[in-house]
Amino acid sequence: MYFTWFNLMPWPYLPDDFRERHRSIWVDIPNTLYDPRKGHHLYHRYMNQLEYAEALGFDGIGVNEHHQNGYGLMPSPNVIAGGLVRRTSRAAICVIGNSIALYNPPIRVAEEFAMLDVLSGGRLIAGFPVGTPMDTNFCYGQIPSLTRDKYAEAHELIRKAWASDEPFAFDGKYTQLRYVNCWPKPIQQPHPPIYIPGGGSIETWDFCIDNDYNYSYLSFTGYKRGKLLMDGYWEQVAKRAKDESPHRGAFAQTVCVADTDAEAERLYAEHVKYFYNRCLHIYPGFADPPGYRTIKTLKYGAISNLTEDALAKFPSLTWKELVDDRYVIAGSPETVRQQMEELVKGLHVGHVFCLMHVGDMTDEKARHSTRLFAEKVMPRLRDVWPEWKHDTRWWIHPMEDRLQPEKHLEVTR
Amino acid sequence: MNARTVETKRGAKVRVLEGGRGKPLVFLHGAGGLFGENPFLDRLAERYHVLAPELPGYGESRGEELLDDMLDFALHGWDVVAALGVERPHLVGHSMGGMIAAEMAALCPSDVDKLVLVSSTGLWLPEQPIPDLFAMLPFEYARLLFHDPEKGAALLTEGFDFSNLDALADFYIANSRRMAMAAKILFPIPNRRLSKRLYRVTAETLLVWGKSDRLTPPVYGERFRDAIAGARLVVLDEAGHMVPYEQPEMFVSVVGGFLG
Numbered sequence: 001m002y003f004t005w006f007n008l009m010p011w012p013y014l015p016d017d018f019r020e021r022h023r024s025i026w027v028d029i030p031n032t033l034y035d036p037r038k039g040h041h042l043y044h045r046y047m048n049q050l051e052y053a054e055a056l057g058f059d060g061i062g063v064n065e066h067h068q069n070g071y072g073l074m075p076s077p078n079v080i081a082g083g084l085v086r087r088t089s090r091a092a093i094c095v096i097g098n099s100i101a102l103y104n105p106p107i108r109v110a111e112e113f114a115m116l117d118v119l120s121g122g123r124l125i126a127g128f129p130v131g132t133p134m135d136t137n138f139c140y141g142q143i144p145s146l147t148r149d150k151y152a153e154a155h156e157l158i159r160k161a162w163a164s165d166e167p168f169a170f171d172g173k174y175t176q177l178r179y180v181n182c183w184p185k186p187i188q189q190p191h192p193p194i195y196i197p198g199g200g201s202i203e204t205w206d207f208c209i210d211n212d213y214n215y216s217y218l219s220f221t222g223y224k225r226g227k228l229l230m231d232g233y234w235e236q237v238a239k240r241a242k243d244e245s246p247h248r249g250a251f252a253q254t255v256c257v258a259d260t261d262a263e264a265e266r267l268y269a270e271h272v273k274y275f276y277n278r279c280l281h282i283y284p285g286f287a288d289p290p291g292y293r294t295i296k297t298l299k300y301g302a303i304s305n306l307t308e309d310a311l312a313k314f315p316s317l318t319w320k321e322l323v324d325d326r327y328v329i330a331g332s333p334e335t336v337r338q339q340m341e342e343l344v345k346g347l348h349v350g351h352v353f354c355l356m357h358v359g360d361m362t363d364e365k366a367r368h369s370t371r372l373f374a375e376k377v378m379p380r381l382r383d384v385w386p387e388w389k390h391d392t393r394w395w396i397h398p399m400e401d402r403l404q405p406e407k408h409l410e411v412t413r
Numbered sequence: 414m415n416a417r418t419v420e421t422k423r424g425a426k427v428r429v430l431e432g433g434r435g436k437p438l439v440f441l442h443g444a445g446g447l448f449g450e451n452p453f454l455d456r457l458a459e460r461y462h463v464l465a466p467e468l469p470g471y472g473e474s475r476g477e478e479l480l481d482d483m484l485d486f487a488l489h490g491w492d493v494v495a496a497l498g499v500e501r502p503h504l505v506g507h508s509m510g511g512m513i514a515a516e517m518a519a520l521c522p523s524d525v526d527k528l529v530l531v532s533s534t535g536l537w538l539p540e541q542p543i544p545d546l547f548a549m550l551p552f553e554y555a556r557l558l559f560h561d562p563e564k565g566a567a568l569l570t571e572g573f574d575f576s577n578l579d580a581l582a583d584f585y586i587a588n589s590r591r592m593a594m595a596a597k598i599l600f601p602i603p604n605r606r607l608s609k610r611l612y613r614v615t616a617e618t619l620l621v622w623g624k625s626d627r628l629t630p631p632v633y634g635e636r637f638r639d640a641i642a643g644a645r646l647v648v649l650d651e652a653g654h655m656v657p658y659e660q661p662e663m664f665v666s667v668v669g670g671f672l673g
Contacts, residue, residue: 027548138548141601145593146481173481285548289600291593298586 004060005053012360024283056374060092071279097127106154121402122187145291216250246350256330274359333376421492425476433458437502441510444595470594483605487516537604560625623652
């Protein structure tokens with residue numbers, strides 16, 4: 001089992017009446033709510049937490065891309081990852097990921113991911129999301145019904161750029177380049193492990209299976225609701241006669257650990273509610289523009305993460321509902337272990353993205369929960385998949401003689 | 414009106430409503446598509462040979478994948494005219510259909526007899542931005558599209574049984590299919606630089622706007638008037654963006670008066 005410590009990097013200073021005064025935390029959130037001086041402290045606090053997670057033994061540390069979003073402060077996850085690689089030496093750097101349809105030209109992603117892989121000594125996990133409608137269509141102006149086509153072309157270009165030893169011309173519908181020549185190239189060959197974060201489009205399953213990519217289901221609604229979609233994915237894997245390695249799949253889950261179940265509520269309830277009640281306040285008109293999901297997906301009846309119903313429900317969810325319905329896994333180390341095991345086995349995944357800093361959680365509490373998870377939960381979940389223990393196809397392969405971060409800089413005169 | 418399906422040279426299968434005799438008049442619908450009932454077309458068919466094709470993705474027309482950008486849409490318009498076997502028709506375009514008709518007239522100026530643009534999109538005035546149709550919830554449409562939102566809402570949902578969940582799912586999918594297509598030329602800003610090409614329009618042009626158009630207010634009509642040589646603008650009272658549906662009598666009389 002692999003565990004990645006993941007931070008969405010929420011803005012923790014949203015006013016109490018945020019929902020009443022503003023229609024959305026995403027896309028048209030007033031940027032007067034952002035204070036760059038507080039932002040300075042916050043970035044460093046969040047990056048310190050990610051580095052702390054490596055020190056405690058998490059296998060990976062994870063960042064992602066969102067735009068104009070009050071719960072995600074990383075329009076460029078590569079900038080954050082560039083900082084993390086300098087102060088860590090072991091953990092996978094999971095950039096989940098770069099929305100490749102947004103980069104013009106997309107060769108930029110091939111270059112920056114190669115830079116991160118080289119800088120980290122081969123520790124990059126490269127995520128290629130199609131991107132949410134909020135980010136991709138409303139913030140970055142991509143035409144919904146052409147987004148997937150543009151994504152597919154960008155993917156082809158990046159893979160070719162990493163693989164080719166000679167400059168080549170690329171005549172795409174969206175990108176034309178006379179000389180594609182990726183410089184630098186990644187350490188991990190033929191490419192870093194590629195993860196496809198999915199929300200609920202069934203085309204993504206075949207794309208992952210065709211290319212042997214990891215399918216990562218990222219949702220905030222927990223593993224019980226995730227099961228419908230993950231089951232669909234595994235059925236498709238079986239249909240396509242691929243092996244059933246759990247490392248083909250990953251899942252993101254909010255997790256809070258305390259000494260007891262009651263203590264978990266006392267410590268974390270307010271912060272979890274900040275996230276669900278305030279951070280998921282998204283205007284439904286931004287959630288599903290026509291053409292973003294294909295007719296095939298619509299007909300399958302796969303429900304988007306952010307249906308009007310779900311969005312309407314988030315603000316009033318209580319701690320009890322959040323915990324009982326497993327939106328969050330929270331409680332004593334034993335409670336969390338049991339539920340994590342149910343998640344891992346139920347969804348058949350070999351990798352969990354643990355969302356351990358939630359909403360406006362303080363640094364102290366985030367570290368407390370993280371430490372308890374690393375010391376009392378993680379070790380007892382390591383061997384859930386003994387028969388797939390040596391399957392490293394979806395894991396990093398760092399170079400052995402990579403440099404370690406210098407802890408103390410000596411200044412000589 | 415009768416319906417028939419024609420296939421364009423490019424391979425799109427297009428359903429066309431057809432009726433009447435006389436001079437051919439091609440009507441291009443807006444982003445919402447044709448309604449179940451289109452009384453203004455029936456009235457126009459009393460005087461003209463009316464042809465109202467549905468864009469791929471609308472109704473039963475297919476071939477969405479063949480059309481990606483503005484040039485594709487405009488050439489498709491001419492391909493449909495060719496497939497219908499009519500020559501030098503009047504072009505009447507409503508909303509998005511106006512944008513397509515104007516592009517067609519700019520591309521092939523001598524192939525259009527007269528041009529009518531109704532509440533047309535295609536221009537963008539930063540001081541009067543067009544509201545974002547694609548980030549809107551269905552219940553918000555009527556207020557934007559009609560002078561009388563209450564009557565408008567009834568028109569939009571006419572004959573629809575909201576208690577039938579299957580029908581609701583079908584409606585959702587059909588709406589998604591239509592608007593996904595419209596987004597190719599309207600998203601994120603409904604401006605594909607038509608303003609650079611309007612000087613090429615030589616057809617005699619009438620612009621019809623509803624005074625209460627809250628989507629593309631009459632100032633857009635004024636800009637079209639300024640950009641197309643000799644164009645005339647008529648602004649109708651008690652009409653919004655959906656002027657042909659909201660004031661069919663007045664609309665037909667103004668258009669008929671112009672086309673002769």
